[in-house]
Amino acid sequence: MTIATEQSKANATLKAEQWMRMYRRMVMIREFEEQVNELYTRALMPGLAHLYVGEEAVAVGICEALRSTDYITSTHRGHGHCVAKGASPDRMFAELLGKEAGYCRGKGGSMHIADPATGNLGANAIVGGSAGIATGAALSSKRMGTGQVAVCFFGEGALGQGVLYEVMNLAALWKLPVIYVCENNLYTEYTHYSETTAGDVLARGTAFGVQAESVNGQDVRAVYATAQRLVDRARKGDGPAFLVCETYRYTGHHVGDINREYYRSKQEEQEWKTKRDPIKNFSEWLVEHKLSDEGKLKEIQEEVRAEMKAAVEFAIAAPYPTPDQVDQDVYA
Amino acid sequence: MPEVATRELTFAQAIREALAEEMRRDSRVCVFGEDVAEAGTPFKVLSGLVDEFGAERVMDTPISEAGFTGMGVGAAMTGLRPVVDIMFGDFLTLTMDQMVNQAAKVHYMSGGTWKVPMVLRTTLGATRRSAAQHSQSLHAWLSHVPGLKVVMPSTPYDAKGLLKTAIRDENPVVFFEDKMMYKQKGPVPEEDYTIPLGVADVKREGEDITIVATSSMVQVALGAAELLEKIGVSAEVIDPRTTWPLDEKTLIESAKRTSRAMVVDEGYGRYGVTGEIASVIAEGAFYNLEAPVKRMGAMHVPIPFSPPLEDVTVPTEQTLFEAARALCGKG
16 A cells, blocks of 8 residues: 555544544534433423524534634524534533523523634524624634634524624624524514515625625535535635535424424425434434444434433532632622 | 822723734734724724734724624634624614624534634714714613623723733623713823723712713713712712623622612613613612612613704703702702
């Protein structure tokens, strides 16, 4: 074997490991959310949660293109972003249950998970609320020459927020390394996005000279390939990008949104789940390309399920913060 | 005031000097906002800053207050120490989500893991004939929100020392400058100094009445104190300098000693700074007070344009003097 072939074989192995990591992460997100739904149903979780089920390929495809030091900002539907960026499920569940061991010591909950260790600047419960923060992180990166890229995740509902366009304009003017990732899951809460969004969405980016593209958000390989190209471009100093990922939210706006037929049909949900499921389709591709087999994939699923169950148990057993912590960390 | 050789600087020069010194000391400090670079702001507060530090650190932005304030939050979280310039305090309304929901809450919501060491500089104050959207004093809005600190200097000396502290603070700090005061001169030492946040300053000592005054109202209160002295009333004038943290102890101790207190501030009285401070004094000094705590603020009207109308909307030396005289039973 020549050195060149060895190198290419090594690369192929690396690639296979990478695909399997992406598969595992997607399964982690789905299993995480299954557990969240279970916690809600069993009335073990205070408040509500917004599930990411169905959109796994977006978070995983994007975050696979990032370094651990790169930044993300996330949304109210943010569990997937946190997992994809490397957060640990036990501390995430602890946060969802309001426990001291949680990422925010119980002060943030489902909609505010933040983790400096993985570059997670925080999930934001104001729609479009983190556009400024992500762009500011990109400004820091550029000013300090750190080479970090910032990704701003938001749903298509945020397309209605003016601040997004203010910072897109600034990011383009200053050539900042920021990627605006719009997860278009078709529903702005309980309203189809076509009722809230006029004109051509991509044109909103190109109007500012921001590189604007769209991708099938159910195809993790396509998301990853596109993200990698846009992230590299941003890292090189070629400026911001706007990436619209076409995806679907399998469940309601939040865990309590059960009766949805007044805004979308069961048939539509079923079609996405059976024909365009990101995990199912990726599994088939992995098997077809002999990168894995059904047995191995099932094994991963079971491992992940056990891991999630253990994480939930950890969170349930973890202590609540003591009331005296209520006024800690108001100021640094 | 320390007893060292001092020069006279204007309020604007003191602000500029504070910024320049902090930018020399710490390369992470940067300034951005509308017309901050070559224009040096419409009030020329930042003139020359871009010449020394370059367009990389003194950055002109588009007219996008929400956008660049939000960027200030993100930049502060990730290693810079931005000083965001909001040209008129009235435009704070455009930044409210970034300040109230983002800047103020990041540290707490993240369980103390992320910090937002940013300063937002802006203005307050009427009587510049600028009408209702360029004349408001909205500092009470920000003082209401846990997680923010609010600074309102009344002299060049305080402005410089407090701004340096604000820039070094690990929290979001909102810094209000009275735009009518930019040309006012006062002694400022050459040496490096800072003033801690949350420490009031007694601007004039007195025995008969405590007048708590903020920002633009400090000079008004000192003028009224002169008038009071002529009728035999000795007024103590205290400037809290920061509305949060608030130096409650100094205010209460003074009121206990003088037994009468007034609070004067250019914001609206309704649900405002004067209400808060009056309540602090009433609770803390109740058994020593000879009269209810009196408040004076802007009239409850949008600030009008026409001079004879605008002039009656804010407290003056004369109106403050008359109210204080009445409170002391000399009316």
